[in-house]
Amino acid sequence: MLKEKLKNFNIILASASPRRHAFFKTMDLDFEIRLKPVDEVYSKDLKGDEITDYLAKLKAEPFIENLKNKDILITSDTIVWLNGKPIEKPKDEEDAFVMIKSLSNTTHEVVTSICFTQRSKQKVVNTITKVTFKALTDDEIWYYVKNYKPLDKAGAYGIQEWIGAIGITSVEGSYNNVVGLPTHLLYETLNTIAEGA
DSSP: OHHHHTTTSEEEEOOOOHHHHHHHHHTTOOOEEOOOOOOOOOOTTOOTHHHHHHHHHHHHGGGGGGOOTTEEEEEEEEEEEETTEEEOOOSSHHHHHHHHHHHTTSEEEEEEEEEEEOSSOEEEEEEEEEEEEOOOOHHHHHHHHHHHOOTTSGGGOOTTSHHHHHHEEEEESOHHHHHTOOHHHHHHHHHHHHHHO
16 A cells, blocks of 8 residues: 555655644554744735645745655645635634634635655645534634634634534535545545655
C-alpha cells in the first residue's frame, strides 16, 4: 500500500494541529513534524481556495532551502467561507460566539488546500465541503464555546464535537476536510508522487 510505496521518502508534516497528526497516524503514514512560525498574511483580493492555496504555499517557504532529495514537505491551510468572506480562527470567546452565530441556520464552505513541496517541484490541491447548521440558540452556542474552547479552529467549531452532533444537518463533500484535512486528497496525491518517482 501507500506506506510501502513511500518507504524511500521522508514525509514532513509542518503542522501543529493534533487533528492533522491523528489523520496521518490513521492513514498509517510514517512522518516527522517540523514547525516554523509563519505570518499568515494574504492579499484581500484573494477569494476562497485562492487564499488557502496561497497560505499553504507560504507555510512551506521557511523549509524549502533545507529539503533533501527524498523529502516531501506537507503544509495545509483551512478557512471557513461564508457570504463571500473568510472566517478564520476566533480571537476570544466573544468572537467565537459571533462566528458561530453567523453560521447558524445557513450553509457555509470549508476550504482546504494541501501543498506538497519537494526540492525541485511543488503541487497544490484543494477541496470544498459544504456544511449546513440548523438554527442554533444563543444558549447552545455559549454552552459549546464555554465547554469546548474552540479558539484554535477555523470558524470557531469542530464538526466532531458537541456542536456538530447537535447542530449540523448536512455535509456535502469530505467530512474529514471539515475535521481538519481532506485525507482522500492527501492519499491520492502522495500515491501520484510515489508512482512518479
